[in-house]
Amino acid sequence: MTQQPKHSPQFFLTAASPCPYLPGEYERKVFTHLVGDKAPELNDLLTQGGFRRSQNIAYRPACETCRACVSVRILAQEFEPTRNMKRILKRNADLIGTANTAEPSSEQYSLFRTYLDARHSRGGMSDMTVLDYAMMIEDTHVSTEVIEYRRRGPDSFVTGKGEGELMAVALTDRMADGLSMVYSFYNPQLHDRSLGTFMILDHIRRARSAGLPHVYLGYWVNGSQKMEYKVRFKPQEHLGPTGWDRVD
Structure with missing residues (x-):
């Protein structure tokens, strides 16, 4: 046998x-x-x-x-932001993302619940408890970070950390060829900031700084309106039957 x-x-x-x-x-x-x-x-x-x-x-x-x-991944080293994306970056220039170890906090969960209740109240994650959230963050055997976004403070240029209200969070895997955005959420009341787009742009910047070629966004679902944002970050590659195909 x-x-x-x-x-x-x-x-x-x-x-x-x-x-x-x-x-x-x-x-x-x-x-x-x-x-x-x-x-x-x-x-x-x-x-x-x-x-x-x-x-x-x-x-x-x-x-x-x-x-x-x-499957969609952004070609980070070749990416050029659109005019609208440049405006989003400027609008959020007062924010800084701090990469932490994959540890949950009550502050994160509070923001997570606010986000789910506002954006995905009928989704599959809508009934997640604080213990479920802790498992989502902690249960990893790979290189994972929790990036917290807050306003820049007077000492941020020294400490690299923001201050005050937690505005957005990204759970991110660091791989040999890029960053994979596992899950992200943000304060839904700050819709003028376009925080979802900003976090992707920030991950592109992080990948470029680290010399990594890709930012993985997960699945784009053709025909699903809530997934359309993923194809706005070009150039990118889509995984097809013969491998990754470039899309400009």
Whole structure:
């Protein structure tokens, strides 16, 4: 009998369930566990192959009749912001993002709940408790940071940290070839700041500074209005049947 290698990942397939993005469609996912000392390498490999991370699970769509979900990554070193994006950067020039270890806080959870209640009250994460949130942040075997965005203070140029109200948070994986934005949320009352766009622009800046070529945004779902923002950051690449294809 052939035995599976000790460190070879096992993949599983979920049952079909209603698609949260396209009405009338059903989704299935293939997934594996990201655990042990090989988790960072495996996460890099799988992310480059179109997987996403949620806690210690790597997954990707395996739908039977639909291929609408497309993995998207920004070419950070070639990216040029549009006029509107430049205005967003200027509008948020008073903010600074501080990268911390992957540890949850009550302040983060309060902002997370405010964001969910305002933007995703009927979504799959709407009933997450503080313990669920802590697991989302802490349950990682890869290089993960929590980036907190606050206003710049008088000592920020020395400490690298902001002060005052927590305005936005990004849970981010650092990989060999880029940054993967696992999840982000922000104060929904500050809609004039376009904080979602600002955090992506900030991650592009961080990737460029670190010499990393990519910022991974997850899935763009063709036909889903709430996913349209992901294709505004060009040039980028979409993962297709023959590999990553450039989109300008």
